[in-house]
Amino acid sequence: MRAFSQVDVFTDEFLSGNPVAVVHGADDLTTGQMAAFARWTNLSETTFLLPPTDPAADYRLRIFTTSRELPFAGHPTLGSARAWLERGGTPKTADRLVQECGAGLVAVRRDGDRLAFAAPPLRRSGPVPPSTMDVLAVALRVDPGDILAARWAENGPAWVAVQLASAEAVLALDPDPTAFGEYPDVGVFGPHPPGGEADFEVRAFVDEDGTFVEDPVTGSLNAAIAQWLIPAAVAPAAYVAAQGTKLHRRGRVHIERSDGEIWVGGDTVVGITGHVAL
Structure with missing residues (x-):
């Protein structure tokens, strides 16, 4: 025991x-x-x-x-x-x-x-090629033009991070679990309107034994997204991400850049x- x-x-x-x-x-x-x-x-x-x-x-x-x-x-x-x-x-x-x-x-x-x-340091980063964007658009069931950007965000899990225009668009997603192909870990995020409890809404779709499921709240994905957004000035040095909303969870991830590190x-x-x- x-x-x-x-x-x-x-x-x-x-x-x-x-x-x-x-x-x-x-x-x-x-x-x-x-x-x-x-x-x-x-x-x-x-x-x-x-x-x-x-x-x-x-x-x-x-x-x-x-x-x-x-x-x-x-x-x-x-x-x-x-x-x-x-x-x-x-x-x-x-x-x-x-x-x-x-x-x-x-x-x-x-x-x-x-x-x-x-x-932790990203093992792979940078924009994904157009062919990957096309696969992600089909899998997420969105128009390719709805994807504002997508980047490799591997830090253990092999994340691909996808930016949409709004938290509302993120929450409206109804992905096709059969269409993710070679991309086993896909995270999607979009901003909430200013003044709310959370600054971004995040969802994570992961492959477990060949079946895509949604993860309730995902630290590694949020870490990778922060390493993209804060240096690019898309997000402030401190912000809150909400995750798990569609799964009836109330996850809150607190991000802060301090002394050159993202926490x-x-x-x-x-x-x-x-x-x-x-």
Whole structure:
């Protein structure tokens, strides 16, 4: 038996964000056991906390979907950090944790009860070619002219980020799940009118075992979008993105550029604690 937590991420209200399952003390589990448990939880991600191999790190994290292991993902990073702290983890530096994962070292800072991770470097960026734009337009069931821009935004997941004119247009999307082809991770965003609670609306469509599903709230996608929008002055240095609206969630992602880094933050709620027979 080993400790287990389930954390709701990017929300201050349990059942309104994106849950992640966290297994503590997983250093003696095999990759096969981890993958099997992730399939069993049937959540978008399940994580496993292990001792770090890098002396600069506070802990090591392995991240699994129901079908694959990811080098990095955003909401599992924040949820796992919260679970590690709740179980008595003490970071080497006050109010700053360092996570070791497949993408390298990821800094996580504490700002009161809110956690934020430093957006990892993009592995691939830049505009997508017109042929990709055409595929995305068909898959999203929009006119090609409705896509204002689209860019590679790979930071672990192989995101393609798509910009539409408005949050209303994003929320109106009814994608064709059979038409995404070779693009397994597609994120779409558009601005809300000024003065509201959120500045942008975001939706994420991901391939799990050949089936496209919508992810409730997605840290890695929001990190990649911020790395596009803030340097391009399309978004201010600090803004809030809403995600999960179409899934009856109330995800809120807090973005801030500080000291040359982009931080992706959100509230976290530990909803389930106990032990798992692994």
